[in-house]
Amino acid sequence: MAELTAIQKSLLENIADLHEVPTGAYNIRSDGGMLGRNTTANIDIVTKTDKPGIDIIIKPGTKNQSVHIPVLITQTGLKEMVYNEFFIGEDCDVVIVAGCGIHNAGDEGSEHSGIHTFHVGKNSKVKYVEKHYGTGEGTGERVMNPSTEIYMEEGSHLEMETIQIEGINSTERKTYARVEDGASIVIKEKIMTHDNQVATTDFKAELVGADSSADICSRSVAKNHSKQTFRSNIIGSNACKGHSECDAIIMDEAIVEAIPELTAANIDASLIHEAAIGKIAGEQLIKLMTLGLTESEAEEQIINGFLK
Amino acid sequence: MLELKNISYLVEDEGLGDKKEIIKNVNLTIEDGFVAITGPNGGGKSTLAKLIAGIISPTSGQILFNGEDITNLSITERSKKGITFAFQQPVRFKGLTVKDLITIASGKNITINEACGYLSEVGLCAKEYIDREVNASLSGGELKRIEIAMAIARKTPLTIFDEPEAGIDLWSFQNLIHVFENIHEHAGGSIIIISHQERILNIADRIVVIADGEIREHGTRDEVLPKLLSQAAPSPALGDESDTALGCPTLLDKIKK
Numbered sequence: 001m002a003e004l005t006a007i008q009k010s011l012l013e014n015i016a017d018l019h020e021v022p023t024g025a026y027n028i029r030s031d032g033g034m035l036g037r038n039t040t041a042n043i044d045i046v047t048k049t050d051k052p053g054i055d056i057i058i059k060p061g062t063k064n065q066s067v068h069i070p071v072l073i074t075q076t077g078l079k080e081m082v083y084n085e086f087f088i089g090e091d092c093d094v095v096i097v098a099g100c101g102i103h104n105a106g107d108e109g110s111e112h113s114g115i116h117t118f119h120v121g122k123n124s125k126v127k128y129v130e131k132h133y134g135t136g137e138g139t140g141e142r143v144m145n146p147s148t149e150i151y152m153e154e155g156s157h158l159e160m161e162t163i164q165i166e167g168i169n170s171t172e173r174k175t176y177a178r179v180e181d182g183a184s185i186v187i188k189e190k191i192m193t194h195d196n197q198v199a200t201t202d203f204k205a206e207l208v209g210a211d212s213s214a215d216i217c218s219r220s221v222a223k224n225h226s227k228q229t230f231r232s233n234i235i236g237s238n239a240c241k242g243h244s245e246c247d248a249i250i251m252d253e254a255i256v257e258a259i260p261e262l263t264a265a266n267i268d269a270s271l272i273h274e275a276a277i278g279k280i281a282g283e284q285l286i287k288l289m290t291l292g293l294t295e296s297e298a299e300e301q302i303i304n305g306f307l308k
Numbered sequence: 309m310l311e312l313k314n315i316s317y318l319v320e321d322e323g324l325g326d327k328k329e330i331i332k333n334v335n336l337t338i339e340d341g342f343v344a345i346t347g348p349n350g351g352g353k354s355t356l357a358k359l360i361a362g363i364i365s366p367t368s369g370q371i372l373f374n375g376e377d378i379t380n381l382s383i384t385e386r387s388k389k390g391i392t393f394a395f396q397q398p399v400r401f402k403g404l405t406v407k408d409l410i411t412i413a414s415g416k417n418i419t420i421n422e423a424c425g426y427l428s429e430v431g432l433c434a435k436e437y438i439d440r441e442v443n444a445s446l447s448g449g450e451l452k453r454i455e456i457a458m459a460i461a462r463k464t465p466l467t468i469f470d471e472p473e474a475g476i477d478l479w480s481f482q483n484l485i486h487v488f489e490n491i492h493e494h495a496g497g498s499i500i501i502i503s504h505q506e507r508i509l510n511i512a513d514r515i516v517v518i519a520d521g522e523i524r525e526h527g528t529r530d531e532v533l534p535k536l537l538s539q540a541a542p543s544p545a546l547g548d549e550s551d552t553a554l555g556c557p558t559l560l561d562k563i564k565k
Contacts, residue, residue, distance in 0.1 A: 219403075247402070286363055287399040289383040290392065291413045291458065301412065305403030 004041035011072045011101030014133040017080075018068065022097075026068040027054055029082070031075045037164030043067055043094075053083035053115075056096075059161045060089030060121060068097045071114070071211035076106025076140050082208040090121035090153075096128045099146055102167075104136035118148070120183075123155040127176030129161070141169040148175045152183040152210065159186045164199065165307065166192065173201040179240075183210035189218040190307045193226035193254070205231040207269070216244040221303050233261040246275040250308060309497060310338040310360065310466060315369035317355060326359040330355050331366070332521040338466075338498050340438075342488060344512035344529075345502045352521040353502045354396060357468045360500075361393035362386045371425070373466070390497070394459045396470035398451040401442045413458035423460055424481055429490065431483055448475045456487060465497030473505055485511055509533055 004012070004021075008030060012018045014217050020034065021028075028035040042062040045108035046055045056067055069084065084095065104110045104151075120126055134142035150158060164171060177185045185205065193199050205214035214234055222228045234242035246258045260273040280302050286299035317331035326495055329354050343351050358364045362383040371379045380385055401409070410423045424434030430453040440456065441552065442448065450477045461465050472484060487501050488511070501508055515532040517525035526530045 014515070188519065283399045284401055286383060287395065288412060290361055290363075290387050291409075291462070292384060292387040292415055294384050301404065301408070302401065305401060305405075305408060308404050 004035075005102045006072070007074050008072050008303050009136075011074075011103055011133065012070055012248070014135075015099035015101045015131040016068055016070045016097050017211035018070070018176070022066070022068040024066045024068070025056075026070075027056075028068075028070055028072065030072040031078055032080050034079070035072070042168045043147060043277070045069075048083060048085075051083050053085070055087045056084065058088045058092055058094055061091050062089065066075065066095040066097065070098065071100040072151065073100070073102040073104075073110050073112055073232075074208070076104050076110060076138055077108030079109070079111040079186045081114070081115075082112070084114060085117045086119065088118065088124050088126060088196055089118075090123060090125070092121065092124040094124075094126055097130075098128070099131040099133070100135070101115060101132075102134045102142040102144070104134070104140045104142050106138040109143060110162060111141075112144075113147075114147040115147045116149070118150045118152075118158065120150065120156040120158055121146065122151045122153045124153075125156070126158045128158060128160045131162040132162075132168055132171065134169070136167075141168045142167060145172045147173075150175070150177040150185065152177065152179045152185060154180050154214075155182045155270050156180075157186075159183050159188075160187060161188045163190045163192075164192070165190070166194075168193075168199070168224050169197055171197075171199045173199075175203045175260070177205045177214065179209055179212040179214060183209055184210045184213040187213070187214075187216045189216075189220070189244045191218070191220040192223070192303070192307060193220075193225060193228055194223040196224070197226040198228075198230040201231065205232075205234045205242065207234065207236045207242055209240070210238050211240065212238065212239040218244075218246045219248070219306060220246075220254050220256070221249045221251065221307060223251045225253050227255045227257075228255045229259070230275075231259045231261070232273070234271050234273075235237050235263040235265065236271050237265040238271070242269070242271040244273045246277075248277040248304065250277055250279055255273040309340065309374060311368040311370075312338075312356075312373065315356075315371065317352075317359060317364065318367045320417045330521050331359065334369075334518075334521070334523055336516065336523060336526065338500060339514065340455060340496065341499050341513035342492070342511060343498055343500050343514045343516060344506060345500060345508050345516045345518060346509060346520040349488075353518050354470055355521075356518065357393060357470050357500070357502060357525040360466075360468060361391060364392075365532070368407040368491045369523065372455075390464040390466055390468040390495075391487040392459050392462045394455050394465045394467065394469045396474065396502075398448075398455040400444060400446070400451070404462055405438070406440050406442060406457075407438045409454065409458055411541050413461040415462070415558060418461075423461075427454075427460045427485075429460055429487060430457045433458070452476050456484075460487060460491060463491055466494050466500070467491055468500045468502070468534075470502045471504070472501060473508060474505060481507055504535075509536070 020236040025040045027037045042059045044057040100112045152157045230246045232244040248256045256277050258275040285298045315334045318327045332441040
């Protein structure tokens with residue numbers, strides 16, 4: 001594999017906590033091309049032939065293995081659309097780390113849109129982590145639009161963690177899950193926007209199976225003049241449990257919208273939504289100030305903890 | 309040493325547009341050692357504590373700490389000068405853990421062992437709590453102990469505890485006294501304890517009685533306590549040695565003008 005540049009290394013560290021090339025299966029995409037790939041006996045990665053992107057094929061029974069598929073963009077003005085598809089066999093237990101880092105030093109916008117599709121086999125367990133991070137001294141916008149579609153077979157479990165803490169000017173996140181008998185999905189979202197950033201998230205979970213469940217939890221902080229929109233829609237058409245929660249800290253002149261939807265189409269569907277938007281509680285600031293922090297240090301601690 | 313000089317605190321009564329005097333021209337010198345502040349509910353005890361910590365500012369008067377005028381200093385500045393305030397009602401934080409708060413309180417990076425030591429001092433099994441979030445999953449009593457553990461971690465020359473015993477049912481009373489002694493041993497200075505409990509008053513070097521925003525009594529325990537006890541009508545809280553009696557309305561609420 002080609003040597004990583006300092007910028008690529010820094011992006012990798014921010015989006016995947018990687019200091020070096022990961023162990024196990026990986027595919028690193030950089031500026032629209034492939035920077036490196038490794039497959040293992042159980043995990044194959046194949047370049048799609050009909051459109052940009054890759055297929056990640058995980059053999060049934062694969063346990064305690066990981067796949068890293070980070071995307072790096074360092075070229076100003078680059079715009080790409082990538083389709084990645086995960087085929088996870090039955091009885092697997094795997095960790096998938098995706099994520100995208102953009103370093104834009106120029107004046108043209110850089111944009112990454114990715115559509116990730118997951119086919120989670122019966123009784124498989126998947127942890128999916130996706131971090132988004134932007135940096136660079138240029139005036140060019142950094143835009144990311146991730147879409148995720150998740151099809152969960154009987155008895156499977158997927159936990160998705162999506163994190164966007166800094167530097168993305170505009171993002172539109174769409175996540176859809178279809179959950180079969182006895183399967184469960186947990187989604188944890190953490191977002192911080194600042195300056196004039198805009199972030200929209202849209203979760204939709206269809207609980208079609210008996211004893212299926214979905215738990216969607218979003219924590220966000222909106223600073224300065226940024227704007228966030230949170231939409232969630234849980235549709236229960238069987239005996240199921242659905243819970244969504246949106247918890248936002250609003251600061252300065254920011255705007256946060258929370259639009260929850262619940263649809264129950266079965267008498268045994270139990271669906272709950274909770275939403276709370278508010279500024280940092282004054283008593284929290286005061287408590288930390290009595291411990292010796294300044295007001296801005298206290299604010300930082302509260303936000304860091306909230307998004308941890 | 310802490311001195312309050314002619315401290316008054318007025319608030320607007322929103323309903324009537326009147327001004328209400330919560331603290332009325334209080335002059336008080338707090339010497340080193342254990343000082344208990346007691347008196348009826350609504351008498352101004354917690355307000356006085358907030359004035360000392362800088363959470364509210366007096367309408368008039370002056371506050372001196374070790375001879376320095378701190379009346380116009382912020383909460384943070386007073387904290388850095390060595391004033392600690394353990395709240396009556398501890399604050400919850402989504403996301404911050406017990407370890408985070410104790411680390412902030414100690415003002416430096418501390419090891420897990422050190423943090424656990426502070427928790428053990430307040431009777432919490434450290435391993436179970438150290439990584440817990442200080443959120444709604446903790447009970448009022450647990451939060452109260454963590455609040456006290458933060459005060460121990462700070463070990464400053466002035467610590468104010470606002471009703472430290474309230475809500476702590478099963479923790480032995482001796483432990484609480486041990487905590488006060490420990491802080492005093494390490495940091496010297498004064499420990500102010502706002503309390504209704506006779507057992508707290510019994511360990512105080514000096515007792516201050518506040519009612520209707522005014523100092524009614526101030527003297528050594530031997531001077532003040534007998535007066536309080538003789539004024540009070542017999543109460544179930546008196547002489548009840550079980551810890552579950554802590555936090556009940558007590559005899560001191562019955563003090564009349």
